[in-house]
Amino acid sequence: MNTLELEFINELKRLNLRRLDVADHLDISYETLKRKLSNPGSFKLIEVRKLKELDINIKFLNYE
Helix, strand or coil: CCHHHHHHHHHHHHHCCCHHHHHHHHCCCHHHHHHHHHCHHHCCHHHHHHHHHCCCCCHHHHHC
């Protein structure tokens, strides 16, 4: 598990969200979300914006 995944899990706990909720909000499958967390460079700009809509605070979101 990489640093991004740990940050992501902590943010989900803080916001009381489930990974499936986030995947649904991004209009992607749960498996795709797991792959994107393993390779953060694969997030599309629209997905980063949708993560911000959920108030998820992760370092890579600041690089928009």
